[in-house]
Amino acid sequence: MTARSRFTTLHQHRLAQHAHQVHQLKIQAGSPGDTEPVPIPGGDVIPPLIHQFVPGPVELGPPFEGVDVEPNGITNFRGFIAMGVLAGTATDGDGNTFDLFSDIRVYKGEYVSSDGSHHRGTFVEI
Numbered sequence: 001m002t003a004r005s006r007f008t009t010l011h012q013h014r015l016a017q018h019a020h021q022v023h024q025l026k027i028q029a030g031s032p033g034d035t036e037p038v039p040i041p042g043g044d045v046i047p048p049l050i051h052q053f054v055p056g057p058v059e060l061g062p063p064f065e066g067v068d069v070e071p072n073g074i075t076n077f078r079g080f081i082a083m084g085v086l087a088g089t090a091t092d093g094d095g096n097t098f099d100l101f102s103d104i105r106v107y108k109g110e111y112v113s114s115d116g117s118h119h120r121g122t123f124v125e126i
Contacts (some may be wrong), residue, residue, distance in 0.1 A: 035119050037074040049081045050125065054103060056085065063101065072107065073125070079109010102126075 039051040043062065046052070052073050056064030071083050086102040108122040 004022035035113050035117075035121075037119075037121075038076060038114050040070060040073055040075050043070075043073070052103070052105075052125075055083070055087075061104075071105065071117075072104070074107060074111050074123070075108065077109060078111075079107060082106045 041051065042052075043051040043053045049082055053065050053069035053071070054063040055067055055069050055071055058064055058066050071081055082105070084104045084110050086100065086104070088100055089097050090100040091097050103125070105125045106122070107124075110118060113119055
């Protein structure tokens with residue numbers, strides 16, 4: 001078996017696993033508001049649902065709020081959180097430079113919604 005065919009077989013296997021997982025997903029019944037998570041109190045508020053703290057050294061200035069702040073934006077959440085921060089400068093088509101900050105987060109797990117029911121979900125913030 002060539003390296004290319006092993007690579008193709010591996011990706012086909014992963015794709016089949018992903019398709020099986022998607023097939024097993026169950027949609028919660030109820031009105032749209034029933035399954036919404038409850039945001040954490042405080043943080044930077046982005047209406048209607050996002051409350052965030054931005055982890056990072058306060059010496060770097062805003063938006064960083066310290067290295068020991070809550071990265072999660074959902075109350076009553078148990079699961080996996082991944083976060084990435086891109087910061088630096090960017091240049092537009094006319095050669096102008098500007099500061100760039102992008103905070104990307106993914107949450108996957110169980111949460112208790114505003115009506116008290118338990119749900120599983122994956123959330124992505126870009």
